[in-house]
Each structure stands twice: as C-alpha cells, then as structure tokens.
Amino acid sequence: MTDDEQERSRPSQAMGNPKDFDDSPERFRDENPDARFGGASEVLFEQAMAQTRMAICLCDPNKPDLPIVFANKAFRNLTGYDEAEIVGKNCRFLQGPETDPEPVRKMRQAIENEDVVVVELLNYRRDGSSFWNALHLGPIYDSEGKLKYFFGSQWDVSDVRAARAEEHYAREMARELSHRMKNMFSVISGIVNVTGRMRGIESEAQEINDRVQALGRAYETTLDDASAGRIEIGQAIRAILSPYDVGESHLRLLGNGIRVPFAAVSSIGLVLHELAANATKHGAWTRDDGLVEVDWQEKGEDEQRVVEVTWREKFGPKVTIPADAKGGSGNEIIDRLLRFSNGCIDREWHEDGLVAVARVPIWKAS
Amino acid sequence: MCDSEGSCHVLLLEDEPMILMDLEFAAEACGCNALCATSVKQAMKHLDSERPVRVGILDVNLGEGQTCEPVARELERRGIPYILHSGDLDRQNETVRSLNAQLIPKPANANHVISTAMECVGRKCG
Numbered sequence: 001m002t003d004d005e006q007e008r009s010r011p012s013q014a015m016g017n018p019k020d021f022d023d024s025p026e027r028f029r030d031e032n033p034d035a036r037f038g039g040a041s042e043v044l045f046e047q048a049m050a051q052t053r054m055a056i057c058l059c060d061p062n063k064p065d066l067p068i069v070f071a072n073k074a075f076r077n078l079t080g081y082d083e084a085e086i087v088g089k090n091c092r093f094l095q096g097p098e099t100d101p102e103p104v105r106k107m108r109q110a111i112e113n114e115d116v117v118v119v120e121l122l123n124y125r126r127d128g129s130s131f132w133n134a135l136h137l138g139p140i141y142d143s144e145g146k147l148k149y150f151f152g153s154q155w156d157v158s159d160v161r162a163a164r165a166e167e168h169y170a171r172e173m174a175r176e177l178s179h180r181m182k183n184m185f186s187v188i189s190g191i192v193n194v195t196g197r198m199r200g201i202e203s204e205a206q207e208i209n210d211r212v213q214a215l216g217r218a219y220e221t222t223l224d225d226a227s228a229g230r231i232e233i234g235q236a237i238r239a240i241l242s243p244y245d246v247g248e249s250h251l252r253l254l255g256n257g258i259r260v261p262f263a264a265v266s267s268i269g270l271v272l273h274e275l276a277a278n279a280t281k282h283g284a285w286t287r288d289d290g291l292v293e294v295d296w297q298e299k300g301e302d303e304q305r306v307v308e309v310t311w312r313e314k315f316g317p318k319v320t321i322p323a324d325a326k327g328g329s330g331n332e333i334i335d336r337l338l339r340f341s342n343g344c345i346d347r348e349w350h351e352d353g354l355v356a357v358a359r360v361p362i363w364k365a366s
Numbered sequence: 367m368c369d370s371e372g373s374c375h376v377l378l379l380e381d382e383p384m385i386l387m388d389l390e391f392a393a394e395a396c397g398c399n400a401l402c403a404t405s406v407k408q409a410m411k412h413l414d415s416e417r418p419v420r421v422g423i424l425d426v427n428l429g430e431g432q433t434c435e436p437v438a439r440e441l442e443r444r445g446i447p448y449i450l451h452s453g454d455l456d457r458q459n460e461t462v463r464s465l466n467a468q469l470i471p472k473p474a475n476a477n478h479v480i481s482t483a484m485e486c487v488g489r490k491c492g
Contacts, residue, residue, distance in 0.1 A: 150398030179427070183382065190384035191447075193476055197391050359439040360441050 036317055055079070056147040057091070058140070065090045066111065066150065078156060080126035091152060094133070096124035107137055114139040115148060120157060132158045178223045185216035211273060214240050218269030222262060230259035233268065233296060234308060240269050241294065244276045250285060255296030260307050260362045267341045271358050274330040275311050283314030284353045291315055293355075298362070305363040306343070313353025334358075374397040376483060377422040379437055381429045383416045386473075389423060389451075392476035396484060404428075409437045413444075421483045422448030426431070426462055438465050447486040451479055 049056065055075035059066045071086045079086070079094060095104065103119035110117035116138035123133040136159040189209050196205020221235040234255055245251035260268070272294070278286075284290030289316040299308045308349040338345055343360040375400045379388040386402055393400040401419065403409035407430060413419060422441050424434035432477035434450070437438045450462060462469060468486070470479055484490065 042488075179453055182472050186453060187382055187384045189473045190382070190388035192477070193388045194384065194391060197395075209475065213475075216473055 031185045049073075051242075055154040057086075057152045057154075059091065059152065060350050061111070061139075061147055061150055069149070077155070078125075078131070078154060079123075085126070094121070094123040096130065098122050098130065099124075103135075107135070110137055111150060120161070132161045134160075135195075141357065161260070174223050181219065181223070182216070187213065188212055210277060211270065214273035215266060215269055217243075218265050222265055231256050231262055231265050233260045233265065236265050236269055237272060237294060237296065237309075240272050241292075242277055244280060244285065250291055252291065252293045253295075254293055255309075258296060258298050258307055260360075263341065264307060264360050267337050267343065267360050268307065268358070270337055271334050271345070272309070273355060274334050275354075277352075278330050279313055279316070282317075284313035287316055289315050290353075299359070303363050305361065306359040307362050309358045309360075311354070311356040311358070313355070316353035319349045319353060320353060373397070374420045374487075374489065375399050375401055376419045376480070377401045377403065377409060377412055377419045377437075377441075377448075379403045379422065379423075379428070379434055380425040381405070381427075382425070385425075385476075388476040389479060391460055396479070396480050398480070398484075406432060406434070406436050409434075409441065413425075413440055419446055420489045422446060423479060423483050424450055424467075425449055425452055426452035427454065430447075433461050435465065442466075449479075449483050449486060454465040 012327045022126045052072065053074050055072065055078040057068050057071040057075050060069045063069075066087055067088045069092060071083065075086065076083060076125045084088055092104070099122045103121040106117055106119050109115070116136070118134065120134050122130050124130050136151075136153045138151050138343055139147055140151050142148045174211040189212060190350075192212065193202075193203050194210050196202045196208075217239040218236045221239045222231045234253070234257065237255070238253060241251055241253070242248075276292075279290070279292055284292055292311040293310075293314065295310040295312075297308050297310075299306050334345055337343075338358060338360065343358060345356055345358040348355045376393050376467070378386060378389050378393065378400050380402075381404050382390060383404065386404065388435075390400040390402055394478065401412040401413055401415075401417065409422075419441075422437065424438055426434055428434060438448060438450075448467055450467050450469040451472060451474065452466065452469065457475070468482065470482060
C-alpha cells in the first residue's frame, strides 16, 4: 500500500492528530452539506483527491476573505502545513517577502471577474523555505450557475524554473562567446591586413586572411553544437562556402546531417576553402554558369569510419591537367592537412572540372 | 557632398583599434578620407566638424553597453547613408533591427566593407 492508500483507507479521525489529514469525501460533505457527490462523481472525487500529486484547494467566495474550505494531502505535502492551519485561511498565507505583487494582482483580478488564470509566483512553506508555484485558479459553479467555489491547483515548478534559468544562462554564454570569437577573428584579420599593407605584401595578406576567415566561419557554426561534442558538418560547410557563391546559384550542397568531431571541422573547412579559392582562380567559378556540387557522406564502420566529402566542378573551362598536379600552395596545404588527420584526397580532372574526394576519419572510441 | 579637394569623407566608428586601422587603410586605398572614431562622442565630434561626411560605417556594439545608435540616428536625421558592421547579430538584435541599414557581419574583408559603403553613395571603389 502506498501512503496515499493508507491515508485514504483510514477512518475519519483526522481531528485527533493534526498531522493526519482527512481528505475523504465524507469529511468534505460534513463541512459542506450543500455539496452533492453521487455515483461515479463520488468515487472520482475521493480517489482523485487522495491520489493526485497535484496540490488542490477549494476556497469559498461566499464567506468573508475567501477562506480555504478544502485542501488535499498533496497541498499539505507541498506547503508543510497541517490541515488545521490551512482551512479557514485565505491563500495569501503562502506568500512571503519575495513574492512578486504582479501575479498576486492578476489572481485578485481573476477572482473579481470570475476568470480562469494561471500564474507563477514565489510561495513559502511552513518552514520558511520558498518554492515556485504554478497556480491555476478558476471558478466553480453549481447547477444553477451560482458561484460556489474557487478551485486552485498548485504545482511546484522550482526545478523547471531552475532548468529554464540554466538554459538561458548557457544560451547567453554561447552568444557572448560567439561575439568574442567573431571579434577576435576580426582583430586578427585587421592585424594581418595592416601588416600586409605596411610591408607592401597585400595579396599575401589577403590570402592569409581568406584562410583565417574561412576557419572563423567554420568554427562559428560549432558554437551552438558545442555541448553535444559532435558538430553538424553541413552547417560548417555551408558557412565556409556560401561567400564564394556569388548570386547564390553556383553552389549546390547535397549532403545532409552528419555529425563529426570538432577537429574534423577545421580540416574539412580548410580543405574546402582551398578548393573554393582554386575554383575561383582557375576552375568552374571563373565561368558565369560554373557550378560546384558538394556532397558529404559517412562511410565505413568503427575504426574505418570516415566522412567523405566530394567536390565536383561543372561547366568550368576546359581542364588541362596541371603538369605539377600537386603543386600550388593551396594543394600542398590540403595534402599536409589531410595527412595530419590520417585523411586523404583523390583528384580527378574531368573535361569540365575537377572532381576531388577527401576522406577524414571520424572514428572515436567511446 | 564631397569637399573642395574632391575627397570623400567616410565616418568610421569602431571600438577595436586594429579593425579601425584596417578600415582606415582600405578607405584611403579607395581614395577616401577616413574620419575615425572609437566612441559615440568622437563620432559626433566628427559630424560637427567642417568636413561633410558622405557615408558612415558603424560598429554596433562599442563596449560597456554603448551602441552606435545615437550616431546612426544623427546620420539618419541628416540624410547621410550608413552601413552596420557587427559581429554581434543576436544580442544587439533589437538595436540592429530598429536601424534601417545594410548589415555586414564580422569578420569581413575591409575592402569589401568600404566598397559596400561606397556603393551606397554611388561611388565605385578600386
């Protein structure tokens, strides 16, 4: 038997011991001779009041100062008061020094207008500790439509509020971090540019900056996901490549929904940046109708798991295979980067553009 | 709107000195005269000087809770176009939204920022 059932099966002897609380229908009927419960309603009322974990009370609007005339066991458990301390009092006895007057005002207004209202307010238990009470309040009428009671249900939402506050804090932190990171990348960019101008190496500075900024864009997308540990690579790919897609019709992203470790984001990000920079200089993006399709898939099992990124240029200028296929600082960066992360890249020069397939391991023992 | 020497004055408001310097260089490379400010007060001073500002480039968040809004409002009042240059697209959302101006998210290439501002006043850059 649960406590509730024991409580319910006990005969009405509540007044003998103030700690015992009698929420039986008999007791309610004794004190409220006008109220009628019969048949299913009686069973429902008895069992529901005793079993529900929802703290419930009824207040009588036909008596001065709207006193509580009934409160169930959950109400006693929630507030820590004995029944004798509850019945006869106005609900405001649960309020305390930190209770916001605004929800109290709303309640008062709802009572005046016989409206239903839900408010959250800080209430106090018998021992002085406080809890956040999500209070639902509404009128109950008899069969003649006469106002009989106000019904109040209260639910301790302290945990919910704490979780909400924590989530809010985490979101604020992520925003602040995002802001500072963008600012930092901006400052780095400024340093590189200014140094480049001073030293008369502006195009080199620009090249450095393009890489720094591609990385910045890739990292930016990881912030929202940081708590999850793994990053949705699609967002990072979109962030890196979209600035190259002038007019938004030269880039087609085909992949969908793969999560990769944080480290893979920077490798893939920088590889894509180099491919994009190259396409802008020599490849498909030198043409008005040039197109690049990028796809990403997860391949292999366990230790063999890789993310496979396919870069396919179309409608580009007729390709002449570079004599030094691995040449160019961009290509060298790609090859070295991928070597560090145990990845690899295959390049094929088709008639109308480069097709490159890069593979980066994403296996992580867990 | 350009003064007798024919140079075009650009108001740059940015609290980060390196970014400001980068923008200043880019503006100069574009043949403009940069009026640099790191605070609302300085920017207002430039606006009250003799030199006619043709266009403004405003960082939204200027630190310690200060935003570019007063400067933006003043530019609006005078009918001078401006663009916003900000890394903080979320937190300052309400400020940004209330200002009817093009926004370039940071980090952005300084030349790109300047040439975008120049397009606002129908000038070509570089």
